[in-house]
Amino acid sequence: MWSCLLLFGIFLPYTAQGLESFDPWSSDNKICQPSMKTCSFELHSDSAMTMFYKQLYRVVATEDGILQKYDEPDDKFEPEQIITADGYPKLVYVFNQTLPGPVLHVYQDQKISVRIFNDFSTESLSVHFHGIRQVGTPGSDGVGRVTQLSILPGSSFLHEFTAFDEGTYWYHSHVKSQTSMGLVGAFIVHPKTKPQQTYKEFTVVLQDWQHFYTGEQHQMLVQSGQFYPNDLESLISSGTIDYYQAVDNSRAAEALVTSILVNGRGQYLDSRNNENSTNSPLERLIVQESDSQYRIRLINGGSTFSLVFSIDEHQLQVIASDGVPFAQPVIADHLIIGLGERYDVLVNITTKSNQSSWWIRVKTMDKNNNRRWHARAILQVGNNPQTRPTTLARTCSPQKPCYTLNCPFTQYGSDPNTICLTMHNMTTDPAHVDQELIADSTKVTIKHLLSLTVVGPTEHESGYEAINYLNMAFPRSDQPILNNPKLAREQLPCSDYILEGSEIKRQKCYHNIVAEYNDIVEFFIVNFDSDQHPIHLHGSFFHVLDQGFALLNKTTGLFLANNPDVECDEDDMKCVCNNCKTTTRLVKDTTIVPSGGYLRIRFRANNPGLWMLHCHTEPHLDRGMALMIHVAEDRLVPAPHSTGSQTKIHNQLWLFLSTLLLLTVLRQHI
Ligand SMILES: [Cu+2]
Structure with a gap:
């Protein structure tokens, strides 16, 4: 059997491509075109293991970030074949076997139909489309027990709604701790007609990540208040978990976060024991030299931390938040994205320093700048998978201060060279x-x-x-x-x-x-x-x-x-x-x-x-x-029927129609 698998090319040569840009006005959007009145999608929730190939083989990453079967180094995998997360093997919950789930691209005013299949063996779920107003369709809001009963294993639920507002949205489980287990994805609504100014774009989902629990264990600890399974002091001193305090001394939640992911990819850093650190492949955003300006749609799909986003040697022109456009772009070096928030940024690819690749950096507002909570991804011209940036994070100085947008405080800690911009610096398009x-x-x-x-x-x-x-x-x-x-x-x-x-x-x-x-x-x-x-x-x-x-x-x-x-x-x-x-x-x-x-x-x-x-x-x-x-x-419009009763109605309808047909046929023959 194994030879068959090999013959059919299961183990592909390593040709990492990374993420190509998406053009909503080209044939890139294969499932949903602007001319379509209705766009339909299927999301299947299931569990999976990170760093495994189809739950069959354990996969490891080499020092260069190349994925290979752990005991057969010649068997290589492309990053797209493996859910890597931060390179640490762990049970995760996923939509359609990807982390994060697939990006759903639709167009304004289209009717959207998304059927959620619960392929879990034990857990129930419901899925919320974050930012979608659900005008006239409150039963599609996806809050389990409120707008629908949670979907049981083996069942499905159909969300039907109109995408009234263009912009960057996302979907995630609304049942307890399932978001932190991976049940997230982006939902993008493009304008209904092609605007004068268009951009090729990337969707980037940021997530804080933890190694510890499955959803049920996590929930039990949250409910009991015993979030730390043992003594907090010993866990901190052993480096199992870290204590988080932001630069103003404010807190987030209990910081079980072990790493930060960019589009489901990151690395785990254990500064106490480097052997535990991982070299799993990082996300690569691939741009072409012929295009100079791109839109990046940023989503904080995590569960614990606000995150700080930046790209070396690039300013961010922030043009929209939560799907709603700004009156004017806000220029920033760093952008703080709270949990659930979205920001659209324009980036002018700059080649003035003769660089062709740059580090994308994501960190928390941690006072101690804990490096475990630093993530990186790569912005690169062309798709060479060996590209590794050599750029440095911007040095902020009194002459050239850095601007950080969306600060939840008036100054960035003791750093006099960072200027905090707040909500007062953002204005929505009139x-x-x-x-x-x-x-x-x-x-x-x-x-x-x-x-x-x-x-x-x-x-x-x-x-x-x-x-x-x-x-x-x-x-x-x-x-x-x-x-x-x-x-x-x-x-x-x-x-x-x-x-x-x-x-x-x-x-x-x-x-x-x-x-x-x-x-x-x-x-x-x-x-x-x-x-x-x-x-x-x-x-x-x-x-x-x-x-x-x-x-x-x-x-x-x-x-x-x-x-x-x-x-x-x-x-x-x-x-x-x-x-x-x-x-x-x-x-x-x-x-x-x-x-x-x-x-x-x-x-x-x-x-x-x-x-x-x-x-x-x-x-x-x-x-x-x-x-x-x-x-x-x-x-109020009543909640849609569950799959069970829908099936019942369909069955009754079929019975009625077939009886009618039978009677008509009999009548003709009598
Ligand atoms: Cu809170």
């Missing part, structure tokens, strides 16, 4: 700004303080991330909540916060806000927690009115005090903003709420559905930092 909505004179009909809080820890329980001390929980039901939203409210109601001694009691309940059709909703989101929280809203874009930051020590850049404009009571449950003004014209669907700061957002409740607002840090979401916004309960 055609996408709802001026009436954000006007000071507009009557806001629903106004809430959302305090990003941690309940506990107490003697018996660890701390749980929450909103207004409420941990999101869903009632048990054999129907999605979308089909009977009032029932969920009755079954697991939230009450006003309850004091237990001096502590606020933890409540696990169905935290929801009810909005009438066309209500204008404003949230004042205060984050006086030590973690940054990237907040995402389903079902609508929101307008950022204002973002406020913590006070920092000017010399060290470390946290001094919460934003002085916001006055809260002791429990952060009554907060007023003394100096809050609408200072931004920015439309987003995901935004970092700075630690020690706040965010004010506004949106129109004009899309009937049940929409989640939540922190996109996966362990925080899993522990309950989420709430539901019920928009126009009287106008």
Whole structure:
């Protein structure tokens, strides 16, 4: 049998190609052309092993990053044949056997149909299309138990929606810890007609990566609060995990992150024992000399860290965020991308230094600049697989400072040569700004303080991330909540916060806000927690009115005090903003709420559905930092039938039609 496999060329010669650019206006898009009214896709979720060839052979990477069968060095593999991740063998969850899943390219206003097949043997899932508003199709939003029942192993679910908004979006599992296991992919909506200015483009999904758990183990640890399986001190001192603190002293989540991946490729660095480090192949973006300008669509599809992206010797012209174009490009050297956020950047390929390849660098905001959390990829002219850049990261100096965009603080640590640009430096294209909505004179009909809080820890329980001390929980039901939203409210109601001694009691309940059709909703989101929280809203874009930051020590850049404009009571449950003004014209669907700061957002409740607002840090979401916004309960479209009942309807239809046919035939013969 093995000789047959060899004969049929299973082991191909090593000819690494890397990622060619994509032109949405050429025949590159084989599945979905602009002229098509409907585009259909299939996504199959399954498990796989990294560094294995089809679960048959263990694969290792040589020092040069060449993949070969571990005991037969002559049997080489192309990177495209192997899910490498960071070169460390691990069970992963994948769509269509690739990490990340396939990029789905569609065109504005097309009807999209994506059938998700659950090919797992044990896990259920549901898939959310992040940033897609699902206008008129709330049942396709992919939040398990809310908009649909999770898909059981062996079953499938059909998402049908219209791609109303062009831009960079993505899809990921919305069931517990499955995103950190690999269930992510990009979803790109191109304009419906060819614009005057077009670019060849690359889609780049960034992910933090961990070696430790499968989804269920991960979930168990998250739920119990015992995220570290053993003693934290010993794990840190042995180098098994690292402690993360950003340059302002803020935190992310428990940092089990072992490495960072660029389009599913990275390397694991163990500075304590170099023998454990890997040389797995890196992602290569291949450009042609004849083209000078490319669009890169960046997506942070990770679960724990905001990531900092840069390309040696290239400035980034940032032209859009979360799919929405800016009024003018923002020029930056480094771009911070919060979890779930997307940024489109234009890059002019520069050959002035006679280089033909450059390092793409991705790191975290870690104060100690932990190199384990540095990732690299390669931007190169031509497709020579041996190309290895020799470029250096930009040196920032007082004469030539570096600009870092989307800082969730006012200065980048103690580095005086880096200038922080924030949300206030980004402005959305006026055609996408709802001026009436954000006007000071507009009557806001629903106004809430959302305090990003941690309940506990107490003697018996660890701390749980929450909103207004409420941990999101869903009632048990054999129907999605979308089909009977009032029932969920009755079954697991939230009450006003309850004091237990001096502590606020933890409540696990169905935290929801009810909005009438066309209500204008404003949230004042205060984050006086030590973690940054990237907040995402389903079902609508929101307008950022204002973002406020913590006070920092000017010399060290470390946290001094919460934003002085916001006055809260002791429990952060009554907060007023003394100096809050609408200072931004920015439309987003995901935004970092700075630690020690706040965010004010506004949106129109004009899309009937049940929409989640939540922190996109996966362990925080899993522990309950989420709430539901019920928009126009009287106008809800019921959730689509599960595959089972669809099959039943089809069967009944067939039975009816065949009986009719039989009767017609019989009638003709009688
Ligand atoms: Cu969070």
